[in-house]
Amino acid sequence: MSSTEQGTSSAAPAEPTTAPESAAAPEVPESFYYVHGKDKVVHKVSAGALQHSALIHGMISNLGYTEEQAKANPFPFENIDGDILQMVVDWCNQHKGKPTPPEDTNLPKQKEKLFDLVLAVNYLEIKELLTYCCKQVAMMVKGKSPEEIREIWMIPTDAEDEAAEKEAKKRAGKEAAGETAAAAGDAK
């Protein structure tokens, strides 16, 4: 796999620090995992950051990969564009181990990017980020007419929908008739 690794500066597992005498347990080195999207660009992400994603957290919780195994087996998310996955990874890193604030103003303003992010975040089950994204989409809808919303979300009208359905049925009927005729011809 030709891939470019993009990761945080603290990519390597941290060396265990010498515990103070009073500390009860030694600090466990942080583990890292690798993910890539449609563009195959691999992102190195800490397990702590990935905890935001219920999907990935569930996948890695019992893996027990070594650093080498994790590197050799990046999680593929072929349904997510590279730049969108980058946004998700950045958000997870920024909010690693921190309580999430009530608002997030760093979401994309461009509707296509925002919708792609919504779908990715929903797939990866990142609850807090999904909340921010949905709030932003709700803001986008506010004050718009049904026609404007249809345009933003690229939704056909019911009439267009029905016409397309009729057309599809017609086409399917023709194809079926064609197949029957061909089959009859073959039989002769």
Add this chain to the structure above:
Amino acid sequence: MPELVMENIIKFSDFKSVLTLRQVSKDFLNFIDSLNDSTLPDSEFSRIDMIVNEDICLRYRDSNNIQNEFIYSQMDILRSFNGKITFLGSSSVIDVAIRDLELVLKFQKSNLRLLHFHLGPSFETFPVKLSNMFKKLNRKIKTENLSMKADSQSKIMPILPFVEPRTLERIDLLTLNDNMEIEINEIVKTEQWKNADKFNCDFNVSNFNIKDICHFSETLIQFLSVSAKEMDLLRKILIDSSKLSGIWLRLKNFNEHRELSNLWGPCFIGENSRLWYFRMKNSEEEIMEFELRRNSGNFTWRIKIIHIGGVPNGAAVHDYEEN
């Protein structure tokens, strides 16, 4: 968009946006209407009015005091909303109006300040259909004040039980018919009556027991007559009350002046009224004033708490007695 995403977007949208989303396509409409009430945003309306006359009017006011109004015309079979007209074709005007009210109520989660129904003689089936809608809604309407203006008793009971009793502070029953009289015994049995703090009724009631109004801090009620014994019973209950603000009893007759003097002693004759004063329990300063006034053939009892300084010179103040 996946369902969970759509649910989230709707949750963070306002009432107006969700109504707009319902108009985007049939799929959106079906999806939104299938959602649990808990998923829908709170419309935070302050009041909702439903006025049934020749036409039907559904009005709601939001927390910013902006009013929206639907008019349903029986004659033209249409609905108009903010200038936008929809012809209803073969649909029933009542059914459409009640469905719209149901939709408005589905979004109302916070307490309304006022829910008002004006139910005139047109659309006879309206109260029953309204009651069926409330049953279907399967939750009580949270309003602080409930006001019902009607021309018969049969239009009150289909609504009253569907108001959340724990939220209800005041019930106003108003008449559209000068000769209206209702039997109030059914109403006093409701949790709404028992929990409300104020009651106001501008027409005659029958089957009424004076004890039924003792829990209200403020009451205006009118009925045929009251006996001296009943007035004394009212005094005995109210003298212990800490929340009485005012009671007005409007009567057609009151003939027991002598019996009352036997029970309460002589009255103080005021300007156009007879007055009695009783010291409240545990208070040197607070006095309960009973005032009987005669106006154009009718009688009005007014009961209120006043400061001792308000007792006129020469009037006797009866000490508090354990009942």
